[in-house]
Amino acid sequence: xxxxxxxxxxxxxxxxxxxxxxxxxxxxxxxxxxxxxxxxxxxxxxxxxxxxxxxxxxxxxxxxxxxxxxxxxxxxxxxxxxxxxxxxxxxxxxxxxxxxxxxxxxxxxxxxxxxxxxxxxxxxxxxxxxxxxxxxxxxxxxxxxxxxxxxxxxxxxxxxxxxxxxxxxxxxxxxxxxxxxxxxxxxxxxxxxxxxxxxxxxxxxxxxxxxxxxxxxxxxxxxxxxxxxxxxxxxxxxxxxxxxxxxxxxxxxxxxxxxxxxxxxxxxxxxxxxxxxxxxxxxxxxxxxxxxxxxxxxxxxxxxxxxxxxxxxxxxxxxxxxxxxxxxxxxxxxxxxxxxxxxxxxxxxxxxxxxxxxxxxxxxxxxxxxxxx
Numbered sequence: 602x603x604x605x606x607x608x609x610x611x612x613x614x615x616x617x618x619x620x621x622x623x624x625x626x627x628x629x630x631x632x633x634x635x636x637x638x639x640x641x642x643x644x645x646x647x648x649x650x651x652x653x654x655x656x657x658x659x660x661x662x663x664x665x666x667x668x669x670x671x672x673x674x675x676x677x678x679x680x681x682x683x684x685x686x687x688x689x690x691x692x693x694x695x696x697x698x699x700x701x702x703x704x705x706x707x708x709x710x711x712x713x714x715x716x717x718x719x720x721x722x723x724x725x726x727x728x729x730x731x732x733x734x735x736x737x738x739x740x741x742x743x744x745x746x747x748x749x750x751x752x753x754x755x756x757x758x759x760x761x762x763x764x765x766x767x768x769x770x771x772x773x774x775x776x777x778x779x780x781x782x783x784x785x786x787x788x789x790x791x792x793x794x795x796x797x798x799x800x801x802x803x804x805x806x807x808x809x810x811x812x813x814x815x816x817x818x819x820x821x822x823x824x825x826x827x828x829x830x831x832x833x834x835x836x837x838x839x840x841x842x843x844x845x846x847x848x849x850x851x852x853x854x855x856x857x858x859x860x861x862x863x864x865x866x867x868x869x870x871x872x873x874x875x876x877x878x879x880x881x882x883x884x885x886x887x888x889x890x891x892x893x894x895x896x897x898x899x900x901x902x903x904x905x906x907x908x909x910x911x912x913x914x915x916x917x918x919x920x921x922x923x924x925x926x927x928x929x930x931x932x933x934x935x936x937x938x939x940x941x942x943x944x945x946x947x948x949x950x951x952x953x954x955x956x957x958x959x960x961x962x963x964x965x966x967x968x969x970x971x972x973x974x
Contacts, residue, residue, distance in 0.1 A: 618878035639763065650765075655870050675722070687705065696942075705720055713807060757823055757851065786897045789891070813972050821854065823893070827846055830846065861919070861932075866910060866915050940970070
């Protein structure tokens with residue numbers, strides 16, 4: 602029997618509101634293979650990764666049709682009845698830091714008694730170590746999903762890793778690529794993410810946020826163009842700026858594991874998800890993302906053979922300062938366990954400041970997660 606025919610995905614119109622947009626650089630990956638192209642891209646990238654943590658890439662060899670097909674598959678998954686989606690959810694797994702599969706909305710209290718409005722479906726990379734049952738709408742299209750996942754890695758992630766290696770003055774620009782091999786056990790995953798529109802009254806109770814300010818835990822996150830404005834970044838001046846949905850781009854942010862590997866040189870970007878502007882506030886927001894992480898066995902100590910890090914004295918990080926030498930697998934487990942913890946009722950002040958209960962933010966003894974609000 603042939604699978605269900607999936608209708609084309611039509612993106613909603615962009616906002617017409619006059620928002621305070623962030624000024625972010627765009628890396629043109631068509632320059633990558635040209636003579637001197639990688640060096641020119643590194644020169645453009647350096648300020649962004651050291652001070653902002655966000656940038657765009659374009660011309661990344663994944664067609665808009667391929668991207669829209671993933672949005673369509675995400676739409677079809679979220680259109681399933683809740684009882685069907687819940688077959689791919691395991692609350693006990695979340696407690697243990699296992700995050701693949703489905704997480705329903707309302708798993709956590711966002712603040713002032715309001716539960717989160719986010720559904721997540723994570724598809725682990727196809728490395729042979731993460732066998733999972735998928736709903737029919739996805740299993741019928743799993744070959745195409747795998748191809749997309751692999752292209753995210755080879756066409757975007759690996760190219761960025763080589764640029765980071767050049768920035769770090771490593772002798773071998775393949776060094777970081779070897780630490781992020783797709784077919785070696787790791788925690789990379791593709792995500793379909795759904796934010797349900799909320800009432801103005803509920804939004805007000807949680808400081809008009811869908812998700813408070815935070816950093817991601819891996820190497821880089823790829824966010825495919827999302828026309829419902831909601832993503833905001835915290836710039837170096839301490840101001841929140843909206844991230845514009847630019848045609849034909851992926852928004853990239855750098856994350857905690859990369860910050861650890863570079864002794865803090867590369868900034869783990871601080872971002873949050875705000876309620877959309879007035880002309881989009883009634884629209885549900887669907888996202889397609891790819892999360893890249895070092896392979897599970899990689900120890901997240903600062904890279905010892907980087908001339909740049911050694912010259913700058915960046916030989917410690919938040920883990921090593923606590924006497925910890927965490928592998929990626931260990932870091933993902935403790936961080937995800939903290940993130941998925943059913944926290945106590947968080948308090949949100951009238952001006953949007955979040956206050957958490959004791960231990961809600963503890964990742965390890967001596968290391969707490971930061972909420973930037």
